[in-house]
Amino acid sequence: MALVSLKQLVDDAFQNGYAVGAFNVVNMEILQAALKAAEENKSPLILAVAESHLGLLDLDQYAPILLRAAQQASVPVAVHLDHGQVFSNFIKALRCGFTSVMFDGSTLPYEENAAKTKEIVRMAHAVGVSVEAELGHVTGGEGDASPGVADPTLFTDPEEAQQFVQETGIDALAVAVGSVHGIYKGTPELDIPRLARIRELAGVPLVLHGGSGLSDDDFRQAIANGIAKINVYTDLSQAAMAKIRTAQGMPQNTDFGQFMAQVVDTIKEAVTEKMRIFGSVGKAK
Ligand SMILES: [Zn+2]
Numbered sequence: 067m068a069l070v071s072l073k074q075l076v077d078d079a080f081q082n083g084y085a086v087g088a089f090n091v092v093n094m095e096i097l098q099a100a101l102k103a104a105e106e107n108k109s110p111l112i113l114a115v116a117e118s119h120l121g122l123l124d125l126d127q128y129a130p131i132l133l134r135a136a137q138q139a140s141v142p143v144a145v146h147l148d149h150g151q152v153f154s155n156f157i158k159a160l161r162c163g164f165t166s167v168m169f170d171g172s173t174l175p176y177e178e179n180a181a182k183t184k185e186i187v188r189m190a191h192a193v194g195v196s197v198e199a200e201l202g203h204v205t206g207g208e209g210d211a212s213p214g215v216a217d218p219t220l221f222t223d224p225e226e227a228q229q230f231v232q233e234t235g236i237d238a239l240a241v242a243v244g245s246v247h248g249i250y251k252g253t254p255e256l257d258i259p260r261l262a263r264i265r266e267l268a269g270v271p272l273v274l275h276g277g278s279g280l281s282d283d284d285f286r287q288a289i290a291n292g293i294a295k296i297n298v299y300t301d302l303s304q305a306a307m308a309k310i311r312t313a314q315g316m317p318q319n320t321d322f323g324q325f326m327a328q329v330v331d332t333i334k335e336a337v338t339e340k341m342r343i344f345g346s347v348g349k350a351k
Pocket residue numbers: 149204247275276297
């Protein structure tokens with residue numbers, strides 16, 4: 067067990083009808099929680115660092131911690147750059163030893179998205195690093211405070227997805243089929259027939275962004291139709307914040323470290339719940 071490529075994890079999930087959770091490790095608390103949950107549940111794990119979170123952490127300092135943690139884990143772990151757009155961040159991630167990168171050209175015209183994705187694939191594959199890319203556009207940002215709705219005009223087109231995968235050689239495709247980043251406004255509705263068609267034509271493991279706020283049934287249907295990686299952040303953030311609010315009124319001499327260990331446990335429970343729903347429990351091998 068140890069540090070593995072994203073491809074290794076999602077190919078197995080895709081073939082065997084489960085999904086691996088990708089958790090945005092914005093700090094040590096989420097990292098510890100995700101690792102503990104994965105080891106206790108014998109689940110594969112994806113540790114994701116979103117480009118938009120780089121203001122919260124120094125990648126040069128943090129990457130060695132992530133990679134060491136992955137190498138020492140008793141379960142297979144991929145270390146992934148999430149929503150990369152800046153070229154220097156890809157180089158940095160590759161140099162640090164990440165085993166996966168996502169290029170997000172989802173707001174670009176098709177030709178430009180495909181061309182840039184292809185360039186990243188060429189670079190990453192040369193050093194054995196997996197690549198995820200996005201076609202169509204999942205709205206909202208990670209941890210977005212304002213509730214969002216999905217925009218059907220930006221949903222992934224199945225025929226285009228087939229062409230995109232063939233042209234670029236990506237290992238996993240992030241699709242827009244009704245999920246949004248951050249908090250949902252109203253009840254989300256996934257376009258499952260569209261997802262099924264994308265799976266049929268694209269033939270690679272599919273990725274669902276905006277995995278917070280969907281129902282268990284949404285996840286089951288998504289996984290049954292090709293989703294092999296699910297990104298989660300908002301649910302973990304909300305669980306942690308709910309726990310932190312309980313600190314109000316605690317004695318003045320409450321120890322910070324001890325309290326944060328309780329926050330880690332709370333996040334761990336939230337991660338464990340996702341692993342159970344995604345079917346990744348016991349799949350570490
Ligand atoms: Zn995302």
